[in-house]
Amino acid sequence: MNTVTALDGCVTRAPDTAKVAATRDRLVTPAEAGRLADLFKLLGDPTRARLLYALLEAGELCVCDLAATVEVSDTAVSHALRLLRTAGIVASRRDGRMIYYRLADSHVRLLLDLSLEHLRHE
Numbered sequence: 001m002n003t004v005t006a007l008d009g010c011v012t013r014a015p016d017t018a019k020v021a022a023t024r025d026r027l028v029t030p031a032e033a034g035r036l037a038d039l040f041k042l043l044g045d046p047t048r049a050r051l052l053y054a055l056l057e058a059g060e061l062c063v064c065d066l067a068a069t070v071e072v073s074d075t076a077v078s079h080a081l082r083l084l085r086t087a088g089i090v091a092s093r094r095d096g097r098m099i100y101y102r103l104a105d106s107h108v109r110l111l112l113d114l115s116l117e118h119l120r121h122e
Contacts, residue, residue, distance in 0.1 A: 042087055043115075047072055048080045052103065055090065056112050060102040 050070040067077045081101055084090040091104045103109050
């Protein structure tokens, strides 16, 4: 049985209406919350996370270089990149018959940098 203590529950039953209203005004919308959850689901796969960090370090790689770097099949990399590209997390460019992938923008780079910093924080 879980017991609510003063540390994880409210001592009073009356919410601070001004604080609640001010917070609610700045809260993400339900649609934004759904998109954020979808983004974190994409980042929640270990292979996709490693692919993104490979791109963070290398800048730009083709499928075969990514597959060799993270030690998974070309097929698995292609599938992951398709999902990441559709979500706007990675971008691609064609050079002849080769397609090179990179992080879509500096926001993705910042998200990855901060996530790893948080993970390594003691």
